Amino acid sequence: MPARKFLSEEDEKRIVQAIEKAEKNTSGEIRVHIEFKCKKDPLERAKVLFHELGMDQTEARNGVILYIATDDKKVAVFGDEGISKLVDDHFWQDEIDSLISEFKKENFEQGIEQVVGDIGEKLKIHFPSAGDDPDELGNEISFKDNRVDKDDD
Numbered sequence: 645m646p647a648r649k650f651l652s653e654e655d656e657k658r659i660v661q662a663i664e665k666a667e668k669n670t671s672g673e674i675r676v677h678i679e680f681k682c683k684k685d686p687l688e689r690a691k692v693l694f695h696e697l698g699m700d701q702t703e704a705r706n707g708v709i710l711y712i713a714t715d716d717k718k719v720a721v722f723g724d725e726g727i728s729k730l731v732d733d734h735f736w737q738d739e740i741d742s743l744i745s746e747f748k749k750e751n752f753e754q755g756i757e758q759v760v761g762d763i764g765e766k767l768k769i770h771f772p773s774a775g776d777d778p779d780e781l782g783n784e785i786s787f788k789d790n791r792v793d794k795d796d797d
Contacts, residue, residue: 666764682713
């Protein structure tokens, strides 16, 4: 299933709106990244993408990436050091389990939207908005067609 065909255009719009809503009451930043393949551990791939996408540049180090490899059916959630030191590993695993559960039912958009909302709530607790927080990163979904790239995991 092509990475961009994984979601309809309407699904993508709803996910971007979910990201905007989740970030509204927090200084935290959330990014969803979708690609085809993940040759290695998905968490390691998420970490690489986190840095490639500049998510490690937020002032409070409170960015979170939701990583999905469609063909290999792998997912991961990675949070920067600011949020990770405040949230235990069980939270991240619970979100992955929730996402996988929805994906098994082919509720792709709903699963992503739910996890984005949950992450936003956790960010709101630890990094509430000061009211004038800039949106440090874009809210669009990032995609990569890595079917033929040999260097990508």
